[in-house]
Amino acid sequence: MFLLLGLANTFVHGQGTRVGFYSRTCPRAEVIVRSTVESHFRSNPAIAPGILRMHFHDCFVQGCDGSVLIDGPNTEKSTVPNSGIPGYAAIDAAKTQLESACPGVVSCADILALAARDAVVLTKGFSWQVPTGRRDGRVSLAADVSSLPTPTESIEAQEQKFSIKGLNTQDLVTLVGAHTIGTTACRFFSNRLYNFSTTTASGADPTINPSFVPTLRALCPQNGDGARLVDLDTGSAGRFDTTFFTNLRNGRGVLQSDQLLWTDPSTRTIAERFLRVRGAQSLNFNVEFAKSMVKMSNIGVKSGTQGEIRRVRFSCGGLTMTLLPPSTILLKGAYVGTSSVCTGCNQAAETTEHALLCCEAVDELVCCNRNAWVFEGKSLSFEQILIAVKALGCFDPASECLAIRSGMAFATELGLRVEEIESDSVNAVNDNEF
Numbered sequence: 001m002f003l004l005l006g007l008a009n010t011f012v013h014g015q016g017t018r019v020g021f022y023s024r025t026c027p028r029a030e031v032i033v034r035s036t037v038e039s040h041f042r043s044n045p046a047i048a049p050g051i052l053r054m055h056f057h058d059c060f061v062q063g064c065d066g067s068v069l070i071d072g073p074n075t076e077k078s079t080v081p082n083s084g085i086p087g088y089a090a091i092d093a094a095k096t097q098l099e100s101a102c103p104g105v106v107s108c109a110d111i112l113a114l115a116a117r118d119a120v121v122l123t124k125g126f127s128w129q130v131p132t133g134r135r136d137g138r139v140s141l142a143a144d145v146s147s148l149p150t151p152t153e154s155i156e157a158q159e160q161k162f163s164i165k166g167l168n169t170q171d172l173v174t175l176v177g178a179h180t181i182g183t184t185a186c187r188f189f190s191n192r193l194y195n196f197s198t199t200t201a202s203g204a205d206p207t208i209n210p211s212f213v214p215t216l217r218a219l220c221p222q223n224g225d226g227a228r229l230v231d232l233d234t235g236s237a238g239r240f241d242t243t244f245f246t247n248l249r250n251g252r253g254v255l256q257s258d259q260l261l262w263t264d265p266s267t268r269t270i271a272e273r274f275l276r277v278r279g280a281q282s283l284n285f286n287v288e289f290a291k292s293m294v295k296m297s298n299i300g301v302k303s304g305t306q307g308e309i310r311r312v313r314f315s316c317g318g319l320t321m322t323l324l325p326p327s328t329i330l331l332k333g334a335y336v337g338t339s340s341v342c343t344g345c346n347q348a349a350e351t352t353e354h355a356l357l358c359c360e361a362v363d364e365l366v367c368c369n370r371n372a373w374v375f376e377g378k379s380l381s382f383e384q385i386l387i388a389v390k391a392l393g394c395f396d397p398a399s400e401c402l403a404i405r406s407g408m409a410f411a412t413e414l415g416l417r418v419e420e421i422e423s424d425s426v427n428a429v430n431d432n433e434f
């Protein structure tokens, strides 16, 4: 069943996102995302749960700003919860397509939010309208993933982690219902199967239905391969439906945190309502899921002048970022674009300045020297660069290098002191005199 939910038709207040944000600037944006996700799904259906989970992990860390997509050491993506998620290639492929259709317009954060909705639809869940207009963040730190819930946490701890993000207990139960699709590695629950409790004859977690223990043990033998994948929703892992909650009712939840949703009275009442077919107490899981997803996908959204539209190498993961200490780096100049005219660049010495202004500080810092900044082969003085920063806000949009404005915003975001030189000769820049 396919239902188009008319949620959040206009602005989601206070968040800066709205349905149809790209209707003028990139009318085919949503179609392009959908068709790319569909074609990747056809060759690997595992990307649907992967993308849904990725969006959740994006939103819970630094807000829904595409930070989970950034490649590199010590980024969110490099951590255990994120490194193995299937679907990154589909997001990058959509970005590539969008950069040729509408360069520099559609953010990676929006692509991920749209793709998560498409993933639900591909697994036979309901559709909904996704408010868009997110901008991409530039900060992605491995340490920040600690805000994600873990499968051994109590309901209280889970509620706490959701509540910090503005999500209530009903959102928690509903959104964890995403486990109606996809898999978990044995390592995330095999502790429940062996020597977990002295109150059961088998030693297994007493909240597991005893008849289900041998099934799980066969899938995840003691000291076996912790990476082996097991369906989260036994019997219906490829379909977005309420079987996940039926399984919880029957003591057949796989993750400890999932089964606790049924054990704990505060969450069980909500899970029970998803299983009621009719009556005032019944809740439609698909409808509620869409509502909670719109809430989740507005967590910490960057809009307006915050963040940027990532476009390095036309992929969402291409950001190579050097995180700078919050100190007093002076903005000495800018390197924009690539050029082959200068040589002898001292990468180590230049990196901090370029990281401010050019996301590809490491890869593209190939031709500059400290006092001769180069733009398309022409040297710029420091003053000219600063005039350009002020006058244009950004440089050549076709360049693979990020706009200067992003660099300025990034510097400010990191609390760096940026020294600017006042100048009246803005027109010189507008006239392309350099």
Ligand code: HEM
Pocket (backbone or CB within 6 Å): 046, 048, 049, 050, 052, 053, 056, 084, 085, 086, 149, 150, 151, 152, 158, 175, 176, 178, 179, 181, 182, 183, 184, 185, 188, 255, 257
């Ligand atoms: C208390 C909250 C949650 C906990 C503790 C949790 C934990 C987990 C764990 C341990 C896995 C298996 C990961 C692996 O094997 O690599 C998983 C998978 C998954 N999670 Fe969650 N999760 C939570 C909430 C959510 C939410 C809110 C969503 C989405 C809205 C979500 C979507 C998924 C999906 C779709 C999968 C399957 C991924 C795949 O097959 O690739 N989870 N989760």
